[in-house]
Amino acid sequence: MGQRWRDGHGELVVHRDGGGPSVSVPLEIAASYRARTKGLLGRDSIDGAILLSPANSVHTFRMRMPIDVAYLDRHLRVIAVRTMRPGRLGMPRLRARHVVEAEAGVMAGWGVRKGVRVEIKA
Numbered sequence: 001m002g003q004r005w006r007d008g009h010g011e012l013v014v015h016r017d018g019g020g021p022s023v024s025v026p027l028e029i030a031a032s033y034r035a036r037t038k039g040l041l042g043r044d045s046i047d048g049a050i051l052l053s054p055a056n057s058v059h060t061f062r063m064r065m066p067i068d069v070a071y072l073d074r075h076l077r078v079i080a081v082r083t084m085r086p087g088r089l090g091m092p093r094l095r096a097r098h099v100v101e102a103e104a105g106v107m108a109g110w111g112v113r114k115g116v117r118v119e120i121k122a
Contacts, residue, residue, distance in 0.1 A: 009027065013120075050100070051099070068102050076098070078112060078114055080114055
């Protein structure tokens with residue numbers, strides 16, 4: 001809710017529906033313009049996920065791997081999750097304030113889906 005982070009590292013906590021155990025994932029935080037612009041470009045993999053904030057859309061031009069993209073609203077609730085291949089332009093999400101990116105396929109295992117609330121521990 002209006003939270004601002006600084007570039008660095010933290011933890012993404014996924015609160016599962018139905019009272020299941022939460023999942024914690026290593027998180028890179030990209031809050032500056034320079035860090036958000038670079039994002040995952042030029043990488044072959046990522047351990048965990050990266051948070052782009054503020055952001056409401058992403059692209060995968062010059063990326064080497066497909067990624068999962070979770071769009072978060074200002075309350076850190078997931079609006080949508082998409083898998084994007086390299087060379088794609090994602091549509092902006094009007095209510096999105098933050099974007100989480102990770103390697104394709106891992107978000108489903110973490111329980112990240114529409115309506116789920118996440119927490120960012122910086």
